[in-house]
Each structure stands twice: as C-alpha cells, then as structure tokens.
Amino acid sequence: MKKKLIALLLAGAMVLNLAACGTKEPEKTETPAETQAQSGTAETAEPETTATATTTAPAAETPADTGEGGTVTVTDMSGDEVTVEGKVEKVINLWPSVTSSFFVMGAGDLLVGVGVNSPGIMNRWTQFFYPECVNIMSMGGTEPSVEELVTQNPDLVITHPSSASSGLAQQIRDTGIPAVNINYNDYETMAEAYTILGQILGGEYQEKLNQWCTDVQGKLEEHRSLTAGLSDDEKPVVYYIAGQSEELLTTMGAGSIMQTWIEVNGGIFASDVLNLEGQEVTAEEIFSLNPDVIIVGGVYQHVLIDQLKNTDGWKELNAVKNNRVYNNPYGCFNWERFGLESLMQIDYALLCIQPEIAAENGITRESMVQEVQDFYQYYNGTELTDEEAGYMLDGMQPDGTAEVPVQ
Amino acid sequence: MILKDSPKNGRAADMKYHMILWGGAAALAFAFLLSLTMGRYAVPFSEAFQIVFSNVFPVTKTWSDISESVVMDLRFPRTVTAALVGAALALSGGTYQSIFKNPMCSPDLLGVSAGACVGAAIAILANGSSALIQGCAFVGGITAVVLTVSIPKLLRNDSTTILILTGVVVGGLMNSVMSMLKYVADTDTKLAEITYWTMGSFATVTIPELLPVLPSILIPMGVILLMRYRLNVLSLGDNEARSLGVNLQRTRGIFIFCSTLISASCVCLAGTIGWVGLIIPHTSRMLVGSDNQRMLPVSMLFGAAFMLVIDIFCRTVSASELRIGILTGLLGTPFFIFILYEQNRRLR
C-alpha cells in the first residue's frame, strides 16, 4: 500500500519534470509593451562612437543603430549577451552605486525604480540636481522577485553585482525584459560599464558617457606625464580616510581607485605601503608611517579633520603639522570613490598632492570652481553659482552647511 | 523526553493513519497548484491552470507569452524544488531523529549545512559560476560529514553519542571558517552574496540546475524509505539493535550517507533551510505515532506541503522576496513551542 503510494508520487514527480523539460526553450522575445513605433527621431550619429576605442572597449556586436529606437546587443560585464530593443525610457536599477550616475547626467527621469529608497538615502546635492529623486519607487531590496519586476514592466533592469552568480539576470531576460550586470570599482571598469550603458541608452546619454571616458583617459595620461619625472622623495605619502563613519582608521585597501588618483598625481598610497588588503588600519601603523598628506572624504569629513587636529598622536603627524590635511568633495556621490564625478577628482587630487605642479599647469582653487561649473553644465544642464561650486569643493551641502557638522 | 504515541486501539490508529496520509497527499496537491497560480505578477487562476495542463494535454493558447513564462519558467521550477526539498529535509530529519535516538535532531547535526556553506563561500569568493558554487557546496557538505564520522574511528569509539559530539565540533569548526571567509570578503559585493546564498531561497533555481541534483536526492530518499523499518530498530539503542542482528555500523552508515547526500543536495540548491527537518517529523510523530513505517511517508508529504506554503508566503508578501531560511526560523520557533505545549498538556 505504502510502496504503491510512494511509487505513484515519484512517478508523478518525474512526469511533471519531464513535462517541464518539454516546454519550449524560453525565448528572448519582446515584451508585449515593446510594440512602440520605431519613430525616427534618431539623433545624428554620435561622433564619439568611434572614440570609445581609446578606453578598454567592450564588445559591441552591432554598433549600427544605437539605442534610440533601434536594437542594440551588448555584452555585459558578466559576459552575457543582452539585446535591448527600442528606446529605453524606464529603468529599474538595483545597484545603488550607479544610481548617482543617472542623476548626474540628467537621466533621473529614466529611473522608475531603485533597489532601496528610504528617507535620507538621497543626499542634498542629489535632491538639488534632481528633486524628484525622493519619489522614485523602492523595490524593497537588491534582489526583488522577478514577478514583481515583470509587473513593473521596465525597459531595462540593472542587477546588483552580488546577484551575478545567482542567475537572476538570466531569469529576468527569460521573461522578455533586458537585464544587464555592470560592476565597477576603478576608472577602467567604470569606462567599460559606462560604455555599455551608453550603448543601451543611446542619444545624449551615450554622447555624455563616451565623452566622460575620453576625458578621463586624457586626464589620467596627462597627469601621469606631469608627475613622471618625480623621484620617490618628492612623492608624499597620502593617507585616505573614508569618512562614512566617525572613524579615523577606516580607509580603502591597496589597489583601489584611490591608489590610481594618488599615484597618477605623484603621490604614494598609504594602503599600498602598508600592503593593506581590507579597510581597517591600526593607529600604530599610521603613526609609524607618518603620512605627509591626509585626505578625508565622506559625510564625516569635517568632524574627522577637526579630530585630527585635536587628538594626541594624530596632531603630531607630518600632514597635520604641515597643514596638508584636505577634505574631499562629494556631489551626488563621493568624487573619490567612483561615479561620473570622479572625473573631477583627478584634477582635485593633484591640487592636494602636488600643489606646485598643479599651479604650474593652471590648476588652482579658482580653476576648480570653474571646472565644477563646467562639469555640471555639460552633464546635467545646471548652472552652479560660484558660491555653490565653492561649497561643493569644501565638502558642504548646497546651502553651505556640512552634512555632519563639527560639534 | 517521552513522546506520546497514537490512539490506543489498533484499528482506529490504522484508519487515522490512512486519513492523514491521504489528507497529506491532498494538501500537497493543493499547495502545488496554489504555488503555480499565486505570485506578484497577476495571472488569473484559470489561466494558470490551463497553462500547467497545456504541457501535458493539448489546450489552445489564449494567454500571453509573459504569463506562460511566469508560470512555467519562474513558478514551476521553484514549486517542484520547494516540494522536493521540503520532503527531503523532513525525511532526513526523521531519519536522524531515529538514528540518534533524539527527537531534537535536525539534518545538520553532523555539520552538512555548515560545510556546504563553507564550500559555497569559497566558490563565491573565487568568482565561481553558479554551477561551481553548487558543486563546491555539495563537496563541502560531504567533506564535513566525512570529517565527523572519521573522528570516532580515530577515537575507536563508534557509539552514537560520540558521533553527535563530533558533529557539534565539526559544525562549530565550519562556522568559524565561515566567519573567517566572511571577514575577508569584499563588503560591497561578495559579503552580501555569501550572506544571501546562506539564507536560502528557491528564487533562482531553474530546471537545468535542478536536474543534475535530482538523482542525488531521489535515490537516497528511495533507499531510506525502503529501509525505514531498520530505523525503528536502530532507535532502540546500539546494543539492542546489534542483538537483533542489525550490523550497526553498516546500517547506520547507509542512513547517514543517504541523509547527507540529501541534505547536501538541498543546501546546494537552495541554501540553508532550518527547522523543517526538526518540526515536521515531530508533528508527524504526534499524529501517526513513532513507527517509521508510517511516520516517514507522512513527514514527506507534510514537509513538501509546508515548504510550498512558506515559499508562497515568502514571494507574495512583498516586492522584495523574503528569504525562506528566515521564515522557517521565524515561523518554526513559535510552532515548535506550540508543539511542546501540546505535548506537555497531554501528558498531564
């Protein structure tokens, strides 16, 4: 009796399984919504399309019609081929690190959903450049259910790098919605990611993103040659404090993007000297290293700079004694970590690390103010006053106050 | 801890058993259908029904591709997996509870889950593909159990008690290794990946992922079911089992081996899912008695149905899916307390 029952259950399970195998292969078909006319408001072919070759160009299968009403196939950073048809107007972005890029390049209207959006997540500069950011729908996490995504019917989903190996992107694609996986943590990978994003979005966004890649490449090369002739003695040791918490000992590890904008500008990255793999360092190590320059980023930058000047041990460091402690600006995102604004970091860092070379090449506080204004004018279409640009350079919010003020 | 057996009269007990067995099967079938027709994306019930049956019988297609994709590509694999894993874990837990003569045993007593998580974490840190992560999880689980059963051999003491102790030790060791791996993981991506993987989810299981693992779940389940009478004998005690002619090491070894394969396979499919292997056999015992001939099949049915219901809840309650490992714990604990309370009340 029992044997029969079990045999029946197993057989039933197997039948259902076989039935499942028998269903046709999930097609990468168009979503029913994608019946929009391929209206030909195609912008003039971007001159920058070919210029992307200067950075590490990812494979673009059909550079034919770029995103605007045509079909694009790109290879995302997990190595999967993703086809996007038609114009992308609704994006659900599950990776917080790229959200700021949308806001910076004026693409905030494209975002219909982000992974998490709660009060306080969008900082004041973001709200300044794109006030509607606080209203973008939250998906409740970085791995929402596929059914939920299907219900929202976006034109594109950007998945979180932590779901790269879980097959989530493919599952989304199987329902007919394109999903890309992009990931970056330094200039090179940013160039790759932005190029892919540009191909998908097309139009003005592709133009801006490609321009960014070109400019970054150019600046990095230029600064490298400016500081090429420096001997090791002339290169200051730079200690970077992350500043996301009230902790003087949290930095970034060796090999991170900090190392790039420090070394390119004639500095030596402290984490590199200390062979630091993680993000935590001990006070003893910093004291014995005695860095020449300290750069403090994050929302706690002013609090921490104040602490540096007033805490025993720290105030005896070369950097503090010689007044070589600098804050690091942030806009929609921290300049020094990644995002489109990291373009301006290259010049800013030179100003901090090798002020003489900077001065010789026309990079000064005044020129930085202009650079900030030019940047947001081009990318965002917003005009910043001298005052506002100055606030940003000083690590302040648009109204001149610090996000976390010194008590 | 003494557990109460079923009704005293034999015939009533028989009838009750059959009622529960068929009731369980019906509940499972219902939960299965429910799972295919419920979800965040609205598919009308009748349409979902038709879509499922169109795979076996010819039905004219009146639904959209998206609906079909949602039902067959998203819901069907996870429904089958959830039911299978629920049944498998319940069976595995019941088996351990008999072997170790302890109704508080769960399938990860010998460290299989902890070991599997370590294996998966290593693969995730090494940027492994989904298949590699599965494979490493499986190997990790098996390795942990091999370690656990080898230590008693070194100590030349093959009593069941020592086995439990070494299981705890190896489990602890694996957890420490896990902590270490989490510590060196990149906090932006890898750490989250490891944590989510560990918490358990049926969301990303696809049929191609499930098929290779199927034999290593179904075959051991079959073996355990065929041999389940021996579990009764084993639960009497080492000496008594031996005196009744049971080769203790070999029989226990087979059960542990099968159970480990099952548990390791379940973990590599869906991460760590606790409590099911503990609560379901317990509940079955309360309903149909301790005799494994009856208790285990009932456990399987209930385990499958239970898992399906929890999975439905996890993915319909909010936009972002709840992790099933969390929910089995949150729901499991009060349910368990309730069981203990009932136990206590009846004993008076």
Place this chain on the structure above:
Amino acid sequence: MILEVENLAYRYHNGPAIFQDINFRLEQGEILSILGTNGAGKSTLLNCLGNLYTPCTGEIRLDGTSMRRLPLTQVSRLVGYVPQIHYPVYAYSVRNFVVMGRTPYIGAFSRPKKEDYEKADQALEKLHISHLAEKAYTEISGGERQQVTIARALAQEPKVILLDEPTAHLDYGNQIRTVRLIRELADEGYGVIMTTHNPDHVLMLGGKVGVLDREGRMEFGDAGVILTEEKLSRLYQVRLRLVQVEGLDREACVASMSG
C-alpha cells in the same frame, strides 16, 4: 543446541582483565546463573555471549561453530538478549516493540509481514500480556516492561535467551514471578543465561551457576554443589546461612544482621 564457551577473556584497552579463563557449556533446557559482586564483570560477560562485545581471547561456539564466523542475523536467530530495563525515547506500541524481535528474519529492505505480527502476538499471549498490545511502551509499569522485553526475545525464536539482571528494578512480587517465568522458559526448552545479584534466586532456579570472583575467574558447576555458605559469605563479605525451609520445599539464602 549447545553453547560452548572456551577460554574466554576480556580486557579493556591495555587495562586489567575483566574476566579470564571462562569455560563452560550450556545445553537447551538448562539454566545458567552468573553470580558476582558489583563490577565483577557479569554484564560484560553477558554482552560477549550476546555478540555485543568481542572477547580478547577465547571462543564462543554455537553448535560447534564459532560465533565469530556466523553472520550477525544467524546469531540473532539463535541468541536472544533481554537487557536491563531501559527507557527508550520513542513510544512504540507494545505490539510494534515486540515485533521488532522478528528483525533477524526481516530483510533490510522489507517490513514485518502478517506472520511476523502473528508471532509477536503469540509471544504476548504466552506471557499473558496480550492486553498490553496497543499500549505505548513508555506508559506501562516496570514489571510489564520487563515482560514485554522478554516477549520480544521470544518473538526472535531463539535457542538461548540471555537476561541481564532481570530482577533488578522490580518489586518483590514481580521478582518472584520473573524467576518463575525463567524456570518455565527453561522447561520449555530454551537455554537461559542470566546475571543476578541475588543468590536466593539462584537457589530457587537450581540449574548451573557461574561465580565470578574479583579476579575475574569463574567457578562453574551445579548450583546445589557450588554454592556453599562459606563461598557465598566470602564472595559478598557478609555472614549468611543456607537453610532448608520446610513447607516451601527449598533451600534459601538468609543473611545475618551482623558480621
């Protein structure tokens, strides 16, 4: 069937000998009581006889074949083992508990058949405890549990039954009833070996006795011959008398309150 024990010895890993030089033989229908002080090694010896421990030297033969050479199930069909009272975790019904005695006849992939359940019922019948069949094993009294365990051993249809201190944990009346039951079993043709603390029970049963001394050596022989006042007094370190009790028609062992 004949059970022969030759030169049996057991010691823990590198420890002193628990027992050594054990030699005896038992035929069906005979009773062997193993007497000894606490820790003398009685249970260990019984476990060896029950194929639960492996002796270090010596041999146990069943009908001429060494126990070592026989497959496990074969030994279980010949030797039944009744352990001391224990408390199992799972509340099997008495019937299910007794039918487990049929395990030596049930294949690894099989389950008890109707005949097996019938034999279990017969065993319960024989011990007059059929009314307990559907009760949970954990809900019956100690004495009843003892009987149920013996029923399980009977369901095994063995030739020899081993009992480990069957009268421990029982009230006086149940003790006596158990001793009488053992006598009956022997009369029916089972070979019976039991360990006991009570010399009086041995006298009640008659049959053979093996006295294990503190060095682990056993003196084997007829109870009536081996058991003397002097030997018993020395063994237990108390003054006692063996007296013939008129009216009850047997010898009894009675201890003094002093000495």
